Amino acid sequence: MSVQVITGNHAAGYALSAAGEANRTSRGTACGIYPITPQTEIVEYVAKFPFSKGRVVPVESEHSAMAVTIGASIAGARAFTASSSNGLAYMTENIMVAGYYRLPIVMVGVNRTLGPPWNIWADQGDTLMLRDFPWLQLYCEDSQEVLDTTLLAFRLAEDHRILLPALTCMDAFIVSHTQTETTMPDQADVDRYLPDLDLPHRMRYDEARTIGGLAWPHEGLSMRLEIDEAMKRVPDVYQECRQRFSEVFGRDPGDVIQTFGTEDATQILIVTGTMATTAREVVRERRAAGEKIGLVKIKMFRPFPEGALREACATAERVAVLDRNYAAGTGGVFWQDTRAAFQGHRDDLLIQNYLTGLCGEDVTPAVIGDILEDLSERDAAGEPVWMGIDTTKETLQ
C-alpha cells in the first residue's frame, strides 16, 4: 500500500487493472477499449498494464468496445471498459445487452456533457441516460472514492445474488484530471478482496448453447422479475462488500448515501459527485453558525436508496436536490427519484430542485449559498430552478 498523487483517471485505470489481474488464477481478463476525452487515460492505463492472463483489445468504436467486453465476460473473464458522453450514447445498445445478459462487467463512466453543442466538461446526463437499464450506478467524489468504489463494484456485481453490471462514475476533469493524494492498494490485497470470477452461465467451449435467444412473453417476464429481485438484494449485499473492503484494505469505501449533520437538520441539501465537497464545507460553516442544515450525498443511484434517504431526512422540513443534469421536459433526474422516494411517506416534505453545474459550470460556495437562501424563503416547492442564468426573459419566443 502506498500513497501517490494521481488523477481520478489514474485511480480508475489502476482499480480496473488490479481487478482484472486478480482473476489470473481463473479465466483472466479481457476487454474492448476505445478512447474519448476525458476518459482516454483510463483505457491507456489498462492497455499498458502487463496482465498475466488475458488481453486488452483496441477496437474501432465504443459499440464494439462493449461487444468485445460482453464476449470476454460471458466466457468467464473479468471484463471491464470505460467511456464517456457521446461515446456512451454510441455504446448504448450493447450496454443494455450486457445488463440483460446478467454479466458482471464494470465500466467507468467519466461524466461529460452530451453534445451538441460540443462540450467536454462535467455533466451527469450521459450516464443518467442509462438509468432504466439493469446496471448498478455509483457516483464518486474524488480519486480515492473512484479507486475504492471500482474495486467494490466488481465484488458486488459478481456476487451470485446480484450478477448485474456496474457503472462507476466521476465528474469530468474535476475528478478525472485532478491530481490528489490517493492510497493505492497492493495487488495481494486486491487478490484477497476479489476471488476468482465464477460466472454461473459462463459459455464453455465444449457446451454449445445460446444465451438470450428468442424467449416467449412469459419467459421474458420471468427474466425481468429476476432482475428486480437482484436489484432489491443490492443494499444488503453492498453492506457485505463494504464490510469486507474495510477488513481487507482498512478503509471505508463509503455507504450508499453519506450524510453530514442530518441528525438534527431542518433543511437538507441532496447532492452527488464533486458538488458534495463544496456543499459539505458550506454546511459545516452554517452549522458552526448555529443553522440546522444537513447534507446527503447520494453515492448509489441504481438501485435508488429510497429507504436510506428517508431515514436520513427524518427531521427535515425542506430538501434541496441539486442536479448536475437535466432530463428534458421535467427537471433533474435525482430530484425525480427523490420525490418518488418520499411520496406517500412524507407528503409534508418540501422538495425543491436546483439545476446547477450543467455543461461544466463551476458550482462554487456562493452558488450553494444562493440555493440555501432560496430554499429557506420558500413556502412551497416550485418548478426546478436554473442556477446561474437569467430565466426571466426568453431569448426566442
Add this chain to the structure above:
Amino acid sequence: MIEIRIHGRGGQGGVTLAKLIATSRFLTGQSVQAFGLYAAERSGAPVQAFCRYADEPITNRNLIYEPDHIIVLDPTLISAQISAGLKAGGWILLNTTQAPEEFANDFSHSRIATVDATTIARNNDLGTRSVPIVNTALAGAAGKMLGIPLTEIVAALEHLGFKGTNITAAERAFGEVRLLDSPREPAPLEDFTLPTNTARGHSILDSASMAPPAIETGQWATEQPRRQQMIPPCNHICPAGNNVQGFLDALARDKTDEALEILLRSTPFPSICGRACPAPCMDNCNRIEIDGAVNVRQLERFAGDNGKVTLERRGARDEEVAIVGSGPAGLTAAYHLARLGYGVTVFESAPEIGGLLRAGIPEFRLPDDVVDREIDRILDLGVAVRTNHPVNRPALLELAGNHDAVLVATGQQALRDLQLGMNGVDAVVQGIDFLDHVHHQNVRVDGEDVVVIGGGNTAMDAARSALRLGAESVRVVYRRTRDEMPAIREEIEEALEEGVVIDYLTQPVTLHDEATGGIRRHYTLTCRRMELGEPDASGRRAPQEIPASDFDLACHRIVLALGQSPDLSVFPEGTEVREGTQLLGLLETPVFAIGDLATREGTVAAAIGSGRRSAARIHTVLSGESLPITEHADASRDVEIWKDEVIHADAMKLHLFERQAGTEGESLPVSKRRSTFDEVHMGLETPAEAARCLSCGVCNECDHCVTYCPEGMLKRVGHRLEFDYTYCKGCGVCAAECPRNVIVMSHL
C-alpha cells in the same frame, strides 16, 4: 491553505508545474491538489493550471478565483488582467528577462519575482526552440519564492521521474530568480468580487450566432504557412534561359499569345528550338517520375508557330553595335540589343544570313520558311545586315574603331579531319559541306553506298539526307556506343526507323581505292572494332582498339562528321577566347566573343543563351543598367521565400497528380520519308499537352491549399494567396496538400 494559479500556453508544461509544486508539498505530508482547466486547446493556446496545498485535508474542488500566488509561464501573457483576484501581498512570478522592479506599477499590490526561464530551458535543451518547456525551471524559481528549500523541489522532480537537465534548470532558476519582496502599495486591496455572468449566451437557433467563435486561434501557432518559390529543373537547365514553366503555364490556360510573349523575353527562335533543340528540359522533367516528360519541344513549337505578338523596341539609344556572324548567337544578340534600342549591324560572309540555322539543319527537320519567319522578326526591329561581308583581323579592328561595341559570333568553322590515307579524293566530303550542298540542291547520291563517320547531329542529318537523295544504303560508323552519341536521341531513333544502319564501336582506319571497272569509283573502308575502357577527360568511356578485329566496308562516298572547332585567326595569336572576356584588350571598345566561338557548346539553345547574356553584358557596359540573366516565373504572385534552388522530384508530392500519358504529335509515315525533304514532325494541334506540366516549385493557382484549409482562413485574392494569421493555427494541411512545395511551414 495556499492556492496558486498558473498561466501558460499549451505545451509549456503548466499542469506539470502545478503537480511539481503539489508533489513537493505532498512529500512533506501536506494535502494537495493539482489540475488544469482543459478545453479544445493545443500547443500554444493560453491555458491555466491550479495548485492547492494545506496541512488539513482540502475541501474545495472549485477553480481558483482568489489565488495566494500567480505564476506566468509565457512572457506574452503578462498583462494587468492576469493578476485578477490575486490576494494583496501575494507573489506573482513572471518568466521574463526583465527585472521585477519594471512590473512594480502593473502589479502594485503584489510581491514580484522574475526569472528568464526561457533561456534556462533553451540552454538545457528542454522542449523545442519555438516551444521551450519552462516548467522545471519555474519550479525552482517558485520554490525560492515560496520559501520551499531547493532540496524539496529536487525531491519532487525526482519523485516524478525528472532528472538531468530538468534538475539543472530548476537549480539555476532557484539561484537566478530575482525577488521584489515588498509591494509598491502596502495598502490592502479592495474586496475581490467574483465576476458572475448570468446573461443568456448564444441560441443554437439564432443564425447570427453561427459565426465562428472569435477565438484568435492564430496565437496558438508555432508554425505558419509561407509562399515559397523554387526553380523548376526545366528553367534551370534551359541553355537559352527560357522560362519554360511560365510558357507552359500560359499554354495550359490556352493563352498561346502570352506563352509566345514569355518565350520572346529570352529567345527569338521558339519555332526553331521547337524543332531542333535537344531539349534537356525534357531529360530533367520531374514528370518522368510519373509517366514521362512533358513534350516541351513540341509545345515551344506550338507557341512559336501559333502565337501572335507585336514586338516593340524599348526606346532608342545612340550607341551602335557591330555583330560579326549571323548564326543563332549573333542574331539573338542583335535581337536583344535592338529591343533595348541600340543600332545594330550584322556582318555575314555568306550571301544569306542565318548561319548553321539554314545550312546546318536540313529541311525535313527545320524548314527554310520557319527560319525566314523568325529571322524576319529580328530584322523587323530595324537590325541592319551586311551579307557577303567577311571580317578578317584588320576589318575587326576597324569595326571596333567605328562602333561602340563589337560581338564576334563566327561559331566553329574549322572542321575536324580524319587521315585515311587517301586525302583529296572527291568521294570524301565534310558533313557540313555535304549539308550545304543538300541545302542548295546540288548533290545527288542515287544508288550509292554512303558511309557517314561520326555520332553527332551533323552525322545523323547527313545520313538521313543521303537516304532522301537516293542512296542505296547509308551506314553510320561511330567509335563508341549509342549511349555516348551526342546526337539528339529522337534523331537517332528516326534515322534507324528510316533505314540508316549504325555500326557502333567501330573506328575507320584506312580507305582503299577499289580498282573495278564500274560506272562509279568504288572504295573499301577498313574499320577496326573497339571496346570501351576507362572514362576520359569528357567523362565518356574512352574507346580502345580490339587487336586483329579489322573488317572492310564497301562504299561510294564517305561523309566526315567529326565535329568542328572555332577559327580563331581573326584574333591576335594567344588570345583567350571565352564568353565575357574582353578581346583586343588595348581598345576601349568592348569586343566580346559569343556563341559556339566562345562556349563550344554546339546547340542552337546554347547559342541563344550566349547571345542573350552577351547582349545584357554589352548593355551593362554601355548603360550601367543590369538585366536579369535568366527568366523565372513572375514574382508578382506574392512570393515570400525565394529559394534559389532547383526543385527535384523528391521535393514534389507526386502522388497528388493523376497519371496522364504524353502527346507526341503526328509524324510523316516512314514509308514516305525517303522520297521527300518535307518536315517529319507535323507539330501538335492543340496545347493540351501543357496541362501535364507539374509547375514544379511555382504556384500555378491549383488552390488545393484553399480547398483543404480546415479553418477557412486561406483565400485567393487575384493572383495572391491571403493567409489570415489571426486564425491560422499552423496545422500544416495546406503545406501537406500543396503538390509543388510552394506552401511551406515556417517556425515562428
